[in-house]
Amino acid sequence: MTPSAKTCAIITGTTSGIGAAIARALAAQGHALLLVGRREDAGRELADALRAEGTEVVFHAADLSDSAAPEAVIKAAIAAFGRVDILINNAGLLSHGRAEDTTDAVWNRIMDVNLGAVFRLSRAVLPALRAQGGGAIVNIASDWALVGAKGAVAYAVSKAAVAQLTRCMAQDHAHEGIRINAVCPGDTDTPMLAAGLTGRARAEALARYGANIPMGRVGTPEDIARVTAFLTSDAAEYMTGALIPVDGGATAD
């Protein structure tokens, strides 16, 4: 395939929720996209829809807990577009439980996907970003990276570690023009939130969560995607190592 002249963004976890909204936001900014996800059918459906609207897009199926996945992802982006400019580490898994409820298997799985995969893919993309003279990485953390959480110890610790990974890598690569920031969503209306609830029960749960948020509602995937897109843009060219809450004020009190 002839390399594209367009900038290329890799986005993980694009088969649902926030990742799909980020894909649409970055497509609107004119980037070529490599979408990464586990579910071929949903991934290809989104890719086909974006392609029909004029975006250069390739779907790459991968389970990011596979240690061979990062090299394959970068290779796929280079093969399709000849370059990588942006990486969005969005894929993640939620777990509930206090320390005594959390088995080693759950702890290890959550750390491996939420932290390990972000680390491995960020490390793997650096040479490609450097080759373009810089680039942007945005990690989708959580507002539980910023404050303590009740009953979600593995998840909250994994997201706090992503925040620290963001700050450390930002310092290490600022001089290369590689900016690394994190978005910290609060409760956001995706399949992850109120998982298993549908219809009226789901609407009631979301309303209950929203009532505890200063702005009076849970976030939408688009709320998160807009800030993510901003962090990849030239408007954020002097930002690196920032952790941005997008939570309707939930962590402001």
Ligand code: NAD
């Ligand atoms: P979601 O469940 O719809 O999306 C998560 C995506 O990650 C899915 O597409 C899933 O397939 C993918 N994924 C999980 N494990 C993977 C693996 N091993 N390999 C490849 N892909 C994998 O939920 P979402 O709310 O859209 O979550 C997106 C990000 O936002 C996550 O990192 C999540 O922790 C974070 N977040 C969500 C909320 C919320 O309330 N929804 C709040 C704070 C942070």
